[in-house]
Amino acid sequence: MKKEKIFFTLSLLGILLLLFLLNFQKPTEGAFVKKISISGDKITISLVNTSTKVTLTSSKKLDLGKDNYLEIYGKKEMYRNQTYIYPDKLICKNCK
Secondary structure (H helix, E strand, O other), rough: OOHHHHHHHHHHHHHHHHHHHHOOOOOOOOEEEEEEEHHHHEEEEOOOOOOEEEEEEEOOOOOOOOOEEEEEEEEEEEOOOOOOEEEEEEEEEEOO
């Protein structure tokens, strides 16, 4: 009985620690939107002053426009001398 309580308590502490650390994650990239291209369920967002492109595969409608500032959290990859970010989370700082 005592071992189960110890494992349960340690599991809860581990989960709380992970949640705490996620709140201090820094954005992968932060920039203004230059252009948004939509083809099928793939959305590509080009950013101002950088060659980085953000690729989303979603059927959801985004309320983004030119000159919106995005904070992007996700995985950055290089492909054919182009930087792509596959985001886990997008935060628009100056959206309506």
